[in-house]
Amino acid sequence: MKRTSVTFNLNEPLIFDKSGPGKAAYTLPPLDVEDVPVEEILDSKYLRQEVQGFPEVSEVELIRHYTRLSTWNYHIDLGMYPLGSCSMKYNPKLNERVARLSDIALTHPLQGDQHSQGNLEILFRLQETLKELTAMDAVSLQPAGGAQAEFTGILMIRACHLSRQGDPRRFVLIPDSAHGTNPASAVLAGYEVISIPSNAEGRIDVEVLKEKMTEEVACLMLTNPNTMGIFETQIEEIAQVVHHQGGLIYMDGANLNALMGYARPGEMGIDVLHLNLHKTLSTPHGGGGPGSGPVACKKDLSPYLPVPRVEQEGGQYRLNSDEPASIGRVHAFYGNFGMAVRALCYILSCGREGLKELSGMAVLSANYIRRRLEGYYDLPYDTPILHEVVFSDKRQNKTGVTTLDIAKRLIDYGFHPPTTYFPLIVQGALMIEPTESHSKEELDAFIEAMIAISREARDDPDLVTSAPTTAKLTRLDEVRAARSPQLRWKP
Amino acid sequence: MKRTSVTFNLNEPLIFDKSGPGKAAYTLPPLDVEDVPVEEILDSKYLRQEVQGFPEVSEVELIRHYTRLSTWNYHIDLGMYPLGSCSMKYNPKLNERVARLSDIALTHPLQGDQHSQGNLEILFRLQETLKELTAMDAVSLQPAGGAQAEFTGILMIRACHLSRQGDPRRFVLIPDSAHGTNPASAVLAGYEVISIPSNAEGRIDVEVLKEKMTEEVACLMLTNPNTMGIFETQIEEIAQVVHHQGGLIYMDGANLNALMGYARPGEMGIDVLHLNLHKTLSTPHGGGGPGSGPVACKKDLSPYLPVPRVEQEGGQYRLNSDEPASIGRVHAFYGNFGMAVRALCYILSCGREGLKELSGMAVLSANYIRRRLEGYYDLPYDTPILHEVVFSDKRQNKTGVTTLDIAKRLIDYGFHPPTTYFPLIVQGALMIEPTESHSKEELDAFIEAMIAISREARDDPDLVTSAPTTAKLTRLDEVRAARSPQLRWKP
Amino acid sequence: MRYVSITPEEKRLMLQVTGVDRVEDLFGTIPENLRLRETLDIPEAASETDILKYFRALGQKNASAENFEYFLGAGAYNHFLPTLIDSVISRAEFYTCYTPYQPEISQGTLQATFEFQTLICQLTGMEVANASLYDGSSALAEGVLMAVRTTKRQKILIPQSVHPEYRRVLETYTANLDIQIEDLPFTESGCICLESLEQLLSEDHAAVVIQSPNFFGVLDEVEAASRLCERAGALSIVVVTEALSMGLLKPPGELGADIVVGEGQSLGIPLGFGGPYLGLFATKDKYKRQMPGRLVGQTVDSLGRPGFVLTLATREQHIRRQKATSNICTNQGLCALIAAVFLTTLGKGGIRELAEQNLKKAFSLRKLLGDSLAFSGATFNEMVVDCAEDPEEINRRLAGEGIIGGLPLGRYFPERSNQMLVCVTEQNSLEKIQRFAEILKGVEVPL
Amino acid sequence: MRYVSITPEEKRLMLQVTGVDRVEDLFGTIPENLRLRETLDIPEAASETDILKYFRALGQKNASAENFEYFLGAGAYNHFLPTLIDSVISRAEFYTCYTPYQPEISQGTLQATFEFQTLICQLTGMEVANASLYDGSSALAEGVLMAVRTTKRQKILIPQSVHPEYRRVLETYTANLDIQIEDLPFTESGCICLESLEQLLSEDHAAVVIQSPNFFGVLDEVEAASRLCERAGALSIVVVTEALSMGLLKPPGELGADIVVGEGQSLGIPLGFGGPYLGLFATKDKYKRQMPGRLVGQTVDSLGRPGFVLTLATREQHIRRQKATSNICTNQGLCALIAAVFLTTLGKGGIRELAEQNLKKAFSLRKLLGDSLAFSGATFNEMVVDCAEDPEEINRRLAGEGIIGGLPLGRYFPERSNQMLVCVTEQNSLEKIQRFAEILKGVEVPL
């Protein structure tokens, strides 16, 4: 059976172009208090005209609008979405149902501990579970995403140095394969970044690290397994080097889906770590969030965790903000609570064996893809990998085909493309992370599409460079978009 | 903006072809009672092997399977679905939400009146509202669809004749434009059918009716407005003719969406009537049900309504099965209760003015389409219409294009086709019922597509006769399907 | 009015095209005196907020499986409803489409229905199944009509151990069709009396109807009865109200049934106060052209690609009108989809595990009740209990402990007013099973 | 394990291809001693049924808007959540996709985000808005960072009438960046002191931050402050925690704001115990290249067809790394979609009607409370009340009547321990408003 057919799909203008005076999709109950005219309550200087340009559409039009738009998206429930570094795994329906239970979803963050025991148990229990999963000593669920978590963790490291030595130190070491948020977060926390090159294996060059690791370095910020899917085998030596100089180690745990039940960062010398509930723990990515980036740390660093903390005492839960050494807050209230609900639901659904099975199958799937594709695509590093594999477009370049082309051509085969051009250390990187979700049938279909594309690149490169031909649009003009930005509709 | 683009769509085999031993999409709690082996409870003669052929798939595969399948359906939330006689109107989301409230949805039909007061109020209140809407005296919500309602109503008429005269009479008169369920239901109730021809206006030929209306006729079964969308203007005379001979009038109320707030069958001499909650009252059609066909009748006929009845006394509701003259039951319990919940929700949402507005706009939309298309398609009757319009393919036949072709070509334009080849009295009927749901923009797009097709039929008939070209499949072989039926998968 | 999408200005334009001034003018063909002058006596439109409040308040006047534990079955069973079901059926693609008359743009519904038909064949052990009927009761009526049609005989044998509401529906359906319904006795085991059957069954009989597990919960003599039917040239019609039982029990198809009719509610459909449910209908291949209801078949399109269509439509009312095999049109499509999702979710392993849990939980109650069982026959998840007290009174007591008790049989069988039909499913907890037994027997039960 | 789709046999085949015997062997690059020997100390997998039971039981340990009427706001508001929202965002097409990096197959998310950006511009009266930030508090921090970047100045003026948690976040974000946060006094009206502002504001100031309606519910001096900012070459940053207020009140954009940051929770997002919420960020066109966060722009494809892409990515971390305008990556995409659906549902008429209902209902309480108001300034739907008794104690009493009272201000401002910040939305009923006033004042209020 061919993977795709070609069918019609409905176009749809902007909602503003569907607006017409007198249409409405809402109803409100009649006002039950005295209907005092607005002008008698507020001086007219406070009042606006009606919101210019706001749409007026019926409920039917609204639903059709968004339904049509929705059909233009590729999504996990449709097929494989092998974005490297993103752990685009299946988002269980049960999580969504649980997160919508009204006694959980319709609770106010300031309603007080006595009225929030259920929610506080969720937060507490998730924290405890994440500690066990990572072998760390304390967790905060406050950061709303990976980047905010990095920032939080680096601030904690800073606070730690400050309190130990009265000096936050000046630099953060970051491997050149790191995600862009790492250096951006370090700078936001007031540090300068020193890049550490990768060695021929795709790992941190420990010799260079030794050189750069001085007493001016606050921490090394690494990702393990790194963005090539490669485990930093020398992690213990690395930790020694860093700790020896009084430095700390921050681990970007975006790739924890490779390790659950197999190894724990807390046993590798990691001092601070974040993980992404929206990657490893299956909360949906939502087209760009909301995510959640819990931060975990060793005991030494726990005084610096954000406030409030969730604590348990005598079967009662409470929020504690009285932590003078804390870095403060990075988010109002308690972060993206709804994601914590989903993550806990997922952990309970999978159980201890299940979590391990997930990581095992994620790693197996990635290795299977690698093995089956290494004859067709250039493998910049032949180091063994865990949960993801990075190829380059070197072989395809010979006929002028690039990673971008391969990615676009995959669309015609009914797949979302992998992450492209990242990590930066691989030219024309094609970063493939299958996760554990897919059937062998789906993996094989992806592999066969990739193989077919490699043949097309050789025999009929135009086919690839003109892809996609079966998507709604093809190759949007990004230069034009950036040069004269149209960032909103205007009448 | 063109209405459609062409994009890829994922194919998907039968679920049985995705099955593999050891996969599963379910979990069950551990057994909390003693785990006695099955064989110790039941003699092995009672036990089967595992169900041969049952699929084994993961949750991910299941969701992808049905998600992919779903994308192959056209549906109301996508666009106009102008199936004549079907009232394919928007299905409000609020109805769906209300019907899923667990205190309503998770109730057992036999849990007793004292534990079911909320549900009984829903049934009672809907009955009362339908009485008001139709000017009838009593209602039963038991029939699960239009056809079952017809059967129920005719049985009531039969019971009435029997009790009045000891003779059920022999015939049911049915106009030739009637829906197929009408004669089928009459026969099921033990009658023979006499067909009444339509006159040149598309209405019941009253002269013929007078002729056929004898004392052997139990009832006339009419549809008003009829399946041409034409109101039976002589309804009072018709009623007189029928009643004069001791006959009764059954009205198929499938087309009540034309009349709400404008006219009421109970004031036209109708004795028994059904309406379709899944048409007029917005409950979703679900790809073929569930529907719901309440039966309404005049006081004389109310003793014959099915049991149980919902009654109110002193603010308490109760079910009463003690009605000796009742025809009995046509459904276990109380029919498709969930549809009653949705219909009541709809009525309360629309309110008295809203219901009238719906019918008004449905009629306006149909007349607008008729006016704009009558220059392009043959109008077999130029009688004024209410909520739907029937064209024929006579003009297009000249170049060999038929109603089937026009319907298929509409798919390429991004529309669901109208009802075709019904009513039978119009050769090559194209029966268009827009309902009130659509924007003018959507109606105009449909009209323009129809006009474009009429031009294509003239100028480039092959284009039309080879349509659709942009659907997943085109012109399935129905003869082959019927000749050697493959009605199930086999390993 | 949020369900209308036309602005006042557009309305004006449309009226202009239509050639009238006011919408009212379009109703000119309705005689003046028949036009409604008054506003309908229906409340004004309510807001979404108020409507939700109203229905929530109504819900609070009900007992529901959210707050009570149910020991009540009798044709409607409180089973596990996998979350996946609502995720699938809430897709507008499935619930807002019509019957798949245009196969090119309905393959989703068609393939899902084809899979449903297959799953029902597998579950019942039959060769062919339709796309659904209204519910179990009308499915029984349709089964009998089909037997009459096929055998050209007019008599039916049916015991009181068939669900009394089904029987009532059967009587209503057959009342005017010259069909004679005759009673088939049952024994103390709760099974039909095979000797009586042998005696009563003649060449005038179109069919024998048996329910198994029957209304009293007892696994009935399907195989023996079917053999007798075959000998007499009558069809054996087996009713199943607890479809889940077929996950474990030998299905009617393996026991010689000619027609299996049933209620599919157990297969993922909420109790829903009795509906919408799902009429199941399966039979032997040779009878397929006599079947009622919709059928989906596999075929190819004009380019040779495989696909699905509604087929054998010449049996149906829209083609055959008064000569159709049934008057059914709209059926229970979305409920069939629910059942397909349910059976696919559970799959081979799950359906059996779930059925076994029912058996074992019910057995644990059966052991606790010991000698108060009214019938000696084997049971699945339902059983009839002799009560020392008025069952209605026991139920009142149970309700106070958050339990909805069994069905007082007196409601259908006045002579059985001291009996209660009790159901135990996987949803019942050991704790409540024990409590139920205690209250039923009026004594403390040792653990 | 229902979240894995590979059979044991397939696993064997895959291992074979991969060249190892067991999955464990694939972890060979992890040093022996770092490999976990024990099983994780996490419970065994629980069934769907048990998980639902567990979370339902947890829910019952909370108060929620399902059972209580809330008079609590303070940055999180209990508003109407149209049913349409969940219908839209429950479509897997929207919630299971990633950030729209591949525009060809992400036009749904892209167009919806473009519409969101437009709606936020319209609502705030600004020229350009981004695709969302984490929440209101970090949006404030990002706004200040942008002001510092743009003006190359390091001082910020901000009053205590900005949400204290936002201020705390701001302090955390700026702690190590050589930015000085200075306090701006406010008057008895609850508004900032304009004279002080005039005195304090210098050429060293990057921005003045004002919240309006401010944390005490008072409509603040945005216009005057913005004018002063303009004169001093500082940017005026306006914080809005109650986004609904802009449906009725003159938006910051019309009052001279340079940057509007805010919390979008009021726009259809459930209270959700504080998150996920929606950081709003809007500014003037001239600052667009200094903005943090994602932006969607309109363009054409290679065949000239219009479409949308993520744009101005050179501001962002994945291109610019340490030189990016912000470190943000994943943001609050689905919450932005919620807000877009909410604003489209309400539209021009609804947003105003809803805002007016808030104003009028809050005003009805304000009238009942009369002289116990702590500030004299104009308010929208929140106000600070002086209490005769400990507000925590009052709240305990209210809870007994199904009411969650206001925020005891002592929690953030020890000197205000006799004050309560009270919020009234369209969700509050006349009846409870009256009861609330009675209990608060400790007297019966005449109707």
Ligand SMILES: Cc1ncc(COP(=O)(O)O)c(C=O)c1O
């Ligand atoms: C390795 C790595 N680190 C950090 C991040 C940033 O996480 P977030 O997007 O949640 O801010 C990502 C996400 O793409 C990532 O892949």
Ligand SMILES: Cc1ncc(COP(=O)(O)O)c(C=O)c1O
């Ligand atoms: C005029 C008319 N009568 C009767 C029916 C039968 O209704 P149902 O499909 O609910 O059985 C229909 C449905 O298509 C119809 O259009």
